[in-house]
Amino acid sequence: MTSLQSLLQDSFARRRTIIIMVALILTALVPLTDSILPAGWSYALLGAGAVLFMAVLLLARPRPSSSGGDRVKTEGSSRPGAGLLLYLSPVILLNLVYPLVSPEMAAVSVGGVQLTLVVLASSITVPWLAQAACLPAYRAIGDLMAERDMLAITRRFCTTWPAMLVQALPIVLVFAVPLWLATDWSFTALATYAALVALHLLFVQSLVLANVGDRRGLWAIAWVGYAAALFIAPTIWWLPPLVGALTQIVAMGRGLSAISLTRRLGARDFATDLVRGLLLGAVLWADKFVLFLVTDGDFQVVIVFLAMLPAVIAYNYYFVNLAPRVDKAVAELHHTIANEPLTVLAKRSKRLSRTVDRAILSTGAVGMVLVLVVSLLLDGIQPVNVLLTVSVGVASWAFMILTLLSYELDYIGEKILPQVLGGIHLALCVAAFLLVGVVDTSGGAALAYGALVVADLVLVGVAWTLYKRHWAQPEYTLFWRHATSW
Known part of the structure; x- marks a missing residue:
């Protein structure tokens, strides 16, 4: 009641x-x-x-x-419509670009499978995967988020990111194995799909700092770079996520000096976050x-x-x-x-x-x-x-x-x-x-x-x-x- x-x-x-x-x-x-x-x-x-x-x-x-x-000022709060448009930049840009490049992509095959199908499989995988792959990053910087010190947050993120990326890679198999069992795709096509998803994993993790800092403009720049690479070279399937990630890596600036190849998150907490993210993301994706x-x-x-x-x-x-x-x-x-x-x-x-x-x-x-x-x-x-x-x-x-x-x-x-x-x-x-x-x-x-x-x-x-x-x-x-x- x-x-x-x-x-x-x-x-x-x-x-x-x-x-x-x-x-x-x-x-x-x-x-x-x-x-x-x-x-x-x-x-x-x-x-x-x-x-x-x-x-x-x-x-x-x-x-x-x-x-x-219950009002709160954040970046773009004075112009919430503009902030929403920037945040929706992937939806807007990709819906404009994909119809234009699909014919060129359809003319290319990867291991006997149309490139459009491989890209489509990746596109419907990544939003779900991102929910799981990014949760450990928020755990790593969680104690710093309240103070909003972006330099400290960036340094902490860079310290754990390389190992966190490697730890998250096995999640690609969670999606690749069902795809292998459900389709007759060749090994080359499946490997291309897995590589494309892994590159997008790098990309979505690189967006964490823009999201934490409410930097809608930086978020949009990443997707502009992604969409531009897709439009200019639609058959170079690995280029868009790399260009998008590069825009965020450049923006990390001095924080990149803290990059470490040895700092790992606890395996138990990491696995817990991955499972939690997979189940939460499953509802929408x-x-x-x-x-x-x-x-x-x-x-x-x-x-x-x-x-x-x-x-x-x-x-x-x-x-x-x-x-x-x-x-x-x-x-x-x-x-x-x-x-x-x-x-x-x-x-x-x-x-x-x-x-x-x-x-x-x-x-x-x-x-x-x-x-x-x-x-x-x-x-x-x-x-x-x-x-x-x-x-x-x-x-x-x-x-x-x-x-x-x-x-x-x-x-x-x-x-x-x-x-x-x-x-x-x-x-x-x-x-x-x-x-x-x-x-x-x-x-x-x-x-x-x-x-x-x-x-x-x-x-x-x-x-x-x-x-x-x-x-x-x-x-x-x-x-x-x-x-x-x-």
């Missing part, structure tokens, strides 16, 4: 919940428009999508808090990898990627525009615990709980309205694929919300529950694509994703209940529980 009361008592949360429900219902009705509306209404659908997109811009714009205490395996890459790539864009945009919107407010509210609560009376503590605790609720629901509302926008636009352009678009879009939205709830549970100290949720999602994902034996067709893929929508909405309900149980009294979960266990 507490989970529902939090939605009903806060007018802001109530409005966002209504937006989510209405957008979800309208999205579910989009595939019926072709049988309901007369011929020639495709332009009306495109217009409706454009109007809704403008509504999303209004919905996502920053608003002053009524409490006045595993479906694309499993879909590739069961179809050998023969699926509606453009439709699937366009349909998941709303979830990706909303996910980045949360971390760029809303997560800093949550971090600020948590810092205020820690200060209150140490310095303020209990009456103030209760007020700050309630404010923190409300801030996190609003952040998640705002992200959900932005994401679901964007799913409706993309569904309407693609229904106007390619009505034959609208059912797949809706299924993938809503499923990806559910994956994104489940990921955010898992992140909040992990944030507050519940490390096991998010991993359990991730493991259950991964098992459901594999089952959905294996049980539907025709996922290489548009209808079969839509059916598999439809099954995942039902399953993951149930998981979202479970995760929301667990999240509210721990965030209803954050002062206890963040501090008192640990204090009383000493």
